[in-house]
Amino acid sequence: MDSALTAIGLPVALGIIMFGLGLDLTPEDFKRVGRQPKAAVIALVCQLALLPLICFGLVVALDLEPLLGIGMMLLAASPGGTTAALFSHLFRGDVALNISLTAINSLVAIITLPLITGLAISYYGRNDELAMPLVEVIQVFAIILVPVGIGMLVRARRTAFAQRMDKPVRIASAVILAVMVLGVMLAERANITDYLAQIGAVAALFCATSLVVGYLVPKVFGVPGPQAIASSMEIGVHNATLAIYIAVEVLGETKASVPAAVYAIIMFVFAALWGSFVSRRESTPAERPAPANV
Template structure:
């Protein structure tokens, strides 16, 4: 995708507002909770940061995705959980506090892991003359775009909690709609690319989504975590921050490649339906246990 004034000016702004909205929902207690109850957070992070990228790599290879699509899928795998995971976890009677802790910690860790995974993916999947890895300066841009607004949002919440509570929902809705407009305009411009690759990458995205939900739920259960925590981790890992992946792929300052955004765009449509079915299934099977109040 060629750089355009629309993307250059507004995409980083939209992403910054989205991360600001995330910061408005976080407090230092969300990070302190990790120190108090580290085991479920560490299990969730190990699944999300280590296991999922490895499985995603195998999926990209197994489906023989085009290089840019493979990198886009890996970009999605490296992205932290989306804030919608909190809502889905709540509806499915999961441990929402664990979701919030995982989102907070993984958003920080992703500043380091995301550029690393993207760089390695580009070097592996793309030819030397095609690969444009994230250089140190661009890594700093990712740091500023992701962590800067989150820190500002957390500071605003700590100083002006009433204002933060009132602005939390409008900021999230407004930024999501704004980003949606930018993405729609960008894909309209490259619609032929979307039509060409969507059927190919759609099944890979669905496979990755189902594996993400399965890993997030089954690994904690095998490691004897409580059911509510397994549900929370399943939602956290199954619902990736697709908006972050799309924004990084489309941004002219970073990857500047609309094809890399296609896996995240398709995944973002799929995940809300599969997460809803997952929540229904786990409550159908374990409804009595999940209906009990939290201790």
């Protein structure tokens, strides 16, 4: 990818997206999770432990080449994207839970993302070529967390402005992600057909599994419908922008960003279809027995 895009465009893109998250976030969101931790804990366990294991199983079963496999694991380790809250809103999920989960998971990912990605690098025996240097990882998460803090400060002091900016920032985030996906595709245009053939099935299976697991597991544990929908969107809609940035800037491999770019396209389609299905399912009243004839 073009050096200007990676050196300037990617950090700015991440900053705008995470600033938008901060505009939606208040200290009350964190307190709410503390008061009602069940849904949040189940969603985080699914996202941080269960889904990376599922992704690894898919990567091994479908025998992905190393850089694409590492890219898939990097994506699996990435926190939920800010777009998850938008899908949750569209399909009657608990948007406050989405915002809280994205913020918490972005913090936890400081540890889990380099750990999971490092294990993938070791699995493929690429330690001599690829690394997740601590200093660079900290820099990446500074790009994430500082804008979130600024956004929260703006929300606290200029609430009306934050509310007005909510929609424009969300639109900007979607446009930025689209531009980044296009940049990856153009940078790898010579091999993109082969990559899509290799990664398309894995990305689609992982996305579908993420959405379904994110909904069904909370439901099994008695989590209400709106929170289960929020969990599904949080787990299925990853921060592909972050995964692309780390692949290009930290690992120095544009090829490793291809899984995130492909997933970004698939997740919008799958999330819309799945959200439509589960929202109808949750809104359909339970069948009542017919009244007995007297």
